[in-house]
Amino acid sequence: MNECLQTIQNYGLRAIGIGERLLPRGEFTLCEQFTLIGSGLIWNVYFAALALFIGFFLANLLAVARASHSRLIRKPAEWFIFIFRGSPLFIQFFLAYEMLVKLPRAGIDVFGITVETSWMTRAWAGALLVLVLNTAAYSAEIFYGALRNLPKGELEAADAYGMTGWTRYRRVVWPTAMRLAWPAYTNEAIFLFHATTLVFFSGFPAYQQRGDALYYASYFADKTFNPFIAYPIVAVYFVLLTVCLIGLFGIVNRRLNRHLPGATKKIRYRPNLIR
Amino acid sequence: MFASCADPKSLEGLAWLMCYLASGKHLLFYLSFGTVLLLLAITAPVALLFGFGGAMASRSRIAPIRWFGRIYTSMVRGVPDIIFFLFVPIALDQAFEWLRSRIYCDPTVPVRHGNEFIVCSAAKLPLSTSPEWVHQAYGIFLAVIAFAVVFGAFAANVLYGAMNAVPRAQLETAEAYGMSPGQVNRRILIPQMWTYALPGLANLWMILIKATPLLFVLGVEDIVYWARELGAAKTRVYAYPHPDWRLYYFLGILVFYLLMTWGSERIFDRIRARLSRGQATAAGEAMRKAAT
Numbered sequence: 001m002n003e004c005l006q007t008i009q010n011y012g013l014r015a016i017g018i019g020e021r022l023l024p025r026g027e028f029t030l031c032e033q034f035t036l037i038g039s040g041l042i043w044n045v046y047f048a049a050l051a052l053f054i055g056f057f058l059a060n061l062l063a064v065a066r067a068s069h070s071r072l073i074r075k076p077a078e079w080f081i082f083i084f085r086g087s088p089l090f091i092q093f094f095l096a097y098e099m100l101v102k103l104p105r106a107g108i109d110v111f112g113i114t115v116e117t118s119w120m121t122r123a124w125a126g127a128l129l130v131l132v133l134n135t136a137a138y139s140a141e142i143f144y145g146a147l148r149n150l151p152k153g154e155l156e157a158a159d160a161y162g163m164t165g166w167t168r169y170r171r172v173v174w175p176t177a178m179r180l181a182w183p184a185y186t187n188e189a190i191f192l193f194h195a196t197t198l199v200f201f202s203g204f205p206a207y208q209q210r211g212d213a214l215y216y217a218s219y220f221a222d223k224t225f226n227p228f229i230a231y232p233i234v235a236v237y238f239v240l241l242t243v244c245l246i247g248l249f250g251i252v253n254r255r256l257n258r259h260l261p262g263a264t265k266k267i268r269y270r271p272n273l274i275r
Numbered sequence: 276m277f278a279s280c281a282d283p284k285s286l287e288g289l290a291w292l293m294c295y296l297a298s299g300k301h302l303l304f305y306l307s308f309g310t311v312l313l314l315l316a317i318t319a320p321v322a323l324l325f326g327f328g329g330a331m332a333s334r335s336r337i338a339p340i341r342w343f344g345r346i347y348t349s350m351v352r353g354v355p356d357i358i359f360f361l362f363v364p365i366a367l368d369q370a371f372e373w374l375r376s377r378i379y380c381d382p383t384v385p386v387r388h389g390n391e392f393i394v395c396s397a398a399k400l401p402l403s404t405s406p407e408w409v410h411q412a413y414g415i416f417l418a419v420i421a422f423a424v425v426f427g428a429f430a431a432n433v434l435y436g437a438m439n440a441v442p443r444a445q446l447e448t449a450e451a452y453g454m455s456p457g458q459v460n461r462r463i464l465i466p467q468m469w470t471y472a473l474p475g476l477a478n479l480w481m482i483l484i485k486a487t488p489l490l491f492v493l494g495v496e497d498i499v500y501w502a503r504e505l506g507a508a509k510t511r512v513y514a515y516p517h518p519d520w521r522l523y524y525f526l527g528i529l530v531f532y533l534l535m536t537w538g539s540e541r542i543f544d545r546i547r548a549r550l551s552r553g554q555a556t557a558a559g560e561a562m563r564k565a566a567t
Contacts, residue, residue: 027390088484091488221361227369228366231362238353242353
């Protein structure tokens, strides 16, 4: 037990570079595997949380652009969504890495100030960028669908009150669209969270072996030739965090639907398996 | 390949590019697109079969079979699919080798020695004496199983939902005609569920297409592998020296996938229209009205 506490102290934050530098060798205890994989989970949560947060705003912009009447605004949004939804995330990672590597090493001169670019090839920035754009495209499609399914009556009511433009969008269109889109968006959030496991299997190298949960799990599986311990551990972690994610989104869902009769009861989550 | 390509050092411009793109390694690269298509062509029906089994098991009247079906269908929900892609091939490989070691080797020798998994050479799969293509084919076979297990679970979900979406009255009418449960399934349930299942299955096909680059993670020499090999910077010792061109290779792959998903979308629109014909759904009703 004490030994395990020591291991947690040594390796608990290994994935972000705090604690013991060398990975354990030889016989791996269950505790070591749990600790290191759990520490790698920090990256998964980091990627998922930030990508969802930034992607949410971008997706709203894209959805509005896609629903716009002006071709000049609509077409770029449509192409952006088509490219990111039509191609594999895995390839997007590779492509983004190759593009970011092509950036000049010395940095870019912007009005005399040199902007460093080397950090963009690191996973924390480069992979995050890809995840943000990817989830923005998928979410934008969901939000666009919600915008198209707004009840006609609500828009007419807004018109009757003399609301236009931004006021109408903020008070009527957006809240209703979010309410309609939320179940599908919850699904997208889960998919994105699971997609974070791809980061260290694509182009982005794990700097000083600071990888995510699956990176460590496959490290153990490779070293011990035993997939029956490490992979189930990641699976358990992911199931637990997915349940948390569903809970979190359920709270938001309840708030979005609080004006509706019967919404205060626990909303039964019907999972949609398809992204 | 061509006679004019015999001495690539003397070539320039377009002629150089033509010869470069027709080199032996590039032909393997083009063939690997076939590997991807082959994987799709094999995996899709196998996964559908797995999914069908899973959905039927979830509806079973026998509790243990039902539990198995429910667990199988819900397991893909909480766990990222790539974990299965990494887990299933190793687990299967070890299971096969263990079984073979019990038959072909001395069964008293354990296969696990500390951190090692060792079977005698007679039980190795594929045998170390087999040619290279057998190793490749075995890798693809394991990949197909891994894909089929994961996408089977997805498909089972879709089909289970579709089976429940078929109006109860249809099944009750069939029962009233004295059909046995098997007959109800065969004659009423299965023919009718496809229209409900199609949107889900179409989505699934899209996800399957987009999951194929993961073959690279499984060690199969697929398009990602060749794009990295061929695109990497080549020095003077190579016949066709060039700087790092991986970006362009990956752009090519991106276009390939965009075309695949775009084309699939068009085809599914047609199938959707075909399946809606004569169905008691909104789309079918709209078609009926348009026709009269």
